[in-house]
Amino acid sequence: xxxxxxLNALFxxxxxxxxxxxxxxxDKWWYLSELAGRLGTSPSSLQRELSxxxxxxxxxxxxxxxxxxxxxxxxxxxxxxxxxxxEKTAGxxxxxxxxxxxxxxxxxxxxxxxxxxxxxxxxxxDVDMVVIGRAGLADLSPALRKAEERLGREVNVAVYSPExxxxxxKSRDHFLTAVLRGRKQFVRGGQSDLDEIVxx
Amino acid sequence: xxxxxLLASRDAQRHKTSKKELDNxxxxxxxxxxxxxxxxxxxxxxxxxxxxxxxxxxxxAIACAGYRIVSKVGHHRVSxxxxxxxxxxxxxxxxxxxxxxxxxxNTIDYTFSNVATETEAKEVLVQAAExxxxxxxxxxxxxxxxxx
Numbered sequence: 560x561x562x563x564x565x566l567n568a569l570f571x572x573x574x575x576x577x578x579x580x581x582x583x584x585x586d587k588w589w590y591l592s593e594l595a596g597r598l599g600t601s602p603s604s605l606q607r608e609l610s611x612x613x614x615x616x617x618x619x620x621x622x623x624x625x626x627x628x629x630x631x632x633x634x635x636x637x638x639x640x641x642x643x644x645x646e647k648t649a650g651x652x653x654x655x656x657x658x659x660x661x662x663x664x665x666x667x668x669x670x671x672x673x674x675x676x677x678x679x680x681x682x683x684x685d686v687d688m689v690v691i692g693r694a695g696l697a698d699l700s701p702a703l704r705k706a707e708e709r710l711g712r713e714v715n716v717a718v719y720s721p722e723x724x725x726x727x728x729k730s731r732d733h734f735l736t737a738v739l740r741g742r743k744q745f746v747r748g749g750q751s752d753l754d755e756i757v758x759x
Numbered sequence: 760x761x762x763x764x765l766l767a768s769r770d771a772q773r774h775k776t777s778k779k780e781l782d783n784x785x786x787x788x789x790x791x792x793x794x795x796x797x798x799x800x801x802x803x804x805x806x807x808x809x810x811x812x813x814x815x816x817x818x819x820a821i822a823c824a825g826y827r828i829v830s831k832v833g834h835h836r837v838s839x840x841x842x843x844x845x846x847x848x849x850x851x852x853x854x855x856x857x858x859x860x861x862x863x864x865n866t867i868d869y870t871f872s873n874v875a876t877e878t879e880a881k882e883v884l885v886q887a888a889e890x891x892x893x894x895x896x897x898x899x900x901x902x903x904x905x906x907x
Contacts, residue, residue: 696883
């Protein structure tokens, strides 16, 4: 789960994690230990937060045998407001993952860089993203506009063919050198795919 | 967005175009498409020049529909968005694409250098030429007196 300066200022860590997981995937029922695993904590440390969120009508819970499941209460009158907040902050990566997913192998690697990847953005920060592959900006633009609407901010994409990316990295292009040295958040592929493109 | 709203907000004016006006715009588009293909220019300059050709193609379509976008802050965005009204569904994908190009072009012209990649500069040239052809086809079909 990505951390966000906005969320850090608003919510304590555990509550933030629970809300981010449940509100960015509001149809999913989370098994208690699955949620704890996602947040890197123990089930017992979530109990108090979960009870409080269920009691306030923000989450709903059901039991199946000995197992407890939780999900966002989509009928709550604050559901849409909370969902928008988490989509715009913690939900950024899942939305961009969805954006690039339909392109399959046409996109070899895509990542967020800059203030958002460093979790140093403010509420109005643009999202900066590099896309490497055979999908052009024209292919991406309908999905990109939809993602921007959901996120409530602009996503600035730099599109490279694998050849151009490799060539620029090898020639120590100033921009790409700085981007590669900084923190990246992958939404397609990972560091090994990036290394492969560069030829390392 | 509707023409009624654009007229009310003074983003657009009614305008009667002429073959001569359109031919001037055509010459400008042909020049920009040729310049955007000059290999010796930076990717940024080629990108911005091809974008300008696309913007003029959008303005041609708007002029044929009987309007002109008023030159004020945000008029490029309004021109591109208005092509959806003129060209209907086929205009949508170009409007979305060139809106993203518009932002990149603003950064290129006013803020940073080395913004457009080679991949993007080549693509925008192809897209601008395709869009221009689509506008000419639309003019031929809907306003034959104004065709090339």
